[in-house]
Amino acid sequence: MASNFDCLGLGSLDRDSMNDLLNRVLPAAELIGQAGDVAVHRWTDPSGVRLVVALRDGRLEELLPSFSGVPGARLAEVRRVSDEMIVADVVDDAGEQATMLAAASEQLLLLPRGTGPISGRASLIALGVQVTVHADEDAFAASDASLLSGGDGEDGGDSEPPAHFVENGWTWPPRMGAESFISYGAFDQENGDPIAQLNGIVLSAERRVVAATGGEFSVARVRSVGFEADLCLPGDVPTPAPGNVIGGVVYLIADLPFVSAPAPAAKAKRSWWRR
Template sequence: MASNLACIGLDVWRRSDFRDLVASARAEAETIAKDGEVGVHIWTDASGARLIITTEGDLVRVVTPTFYAAPGAIISEPQAVDGGLVLAELVNRDDEVITEIACQLEELALLGSASSPVEGPVSIVVLGNSVQVIGRADDDVPDLSFEPTGAYALSTDATAHLTGIVLAIEQRTVGRTGQGFTAARVQTAGFQVTLCVPAGKPTLTAGDVLEVDGYVVASVPALRA
């Protein structure tokens, strides 16, 4: 099972290496929110690998890995809950609910001051902790699905299980670590996500049908406006 960091080419084993990685990323990061001693900073590598770093004074409190991805869905009325989790609905262009979602949100610190209701384009990144190729789109395709498996199972994990079809793939490499990863655009039930997995784990091609268990991080660009 791949770790969240391995999915974006930032796999480190030793705690000291992780501290060094976060410290160097923090020095290059963009600060998107500041409230007293608490700050939220986003570092984005040229590969698209991204870290959301929450600090309190000089201390790093939370580090969330994700990826810079284009929007592929419409989010409606995201709500922050305990544990830093966000619950929301994804809707279609007719404002009909497609599914519920539990995720981490890059702009969580900006959500409370946003004008209500919050609705608009959202990028959804799934860090593929477990990914299996189960078929090809030109064969019999199972029903596409997306199901949160964390908060709606009475836990506080931003996790989901999905079945989807690979639309396109890009191979990326993080210069700092030399590690490669795959960023795949995936069509699931009524919307698109960007799936990140370590390079070759598994090897993906357009048209593959996937079954995925992963960690979900969203970004709503309009919250930064």
């Protein structure tokens, strides 16, 4: 399984290299908001790679790797449910719910717990920690990746279909569509992680190089159920092509531009890591 940093071309950086990168880029990073004594800064590389850093009194509190995505989801009932993620409904232009998601967020610390839900257009970034690429919808449908079990044999394989599947004429084993989505964190909002099963059709894709480090990755614009997302893939994964289907496990991040709590930037210290 790839790491979140692998998916953004940053996986080769060790602790010292990451510290050097932060020292180079954070002094000029954008301040996107402040909550109490925590300031949230965001640096964006020309490749689109982002580092979102929370500083408490100039010391590193949290570091989230992300990407400068394009808005592709209309979210409603956005609320912070834990120290790890927000939960929101994905709705269409008429306000009808298409699905629900749990995601990490660049603005998480700017959303105090207990505040009322908010709504707006968001960019969704999916880090493809365990995904596969398929030539088209037919190839995906014929693969183990489309099995609802993920190919672990628990609900398919050579077993006989349950009687109620036969009676209703349902397909066995059960499979997911090329545009389908299951947000695991939405089922355990207090203790879960922003992990999801995301299957989507590739609309466009390209290879990119992180200007600050030379690391490589690919980013694909994918359409899934109710939204579009920017899905980032490690550099050792071949860049997909339009019409391909990407399916698998992703770490989901939401950029919520309608959340902001700006404040004057404080002078940053040179050492970002706690000792």
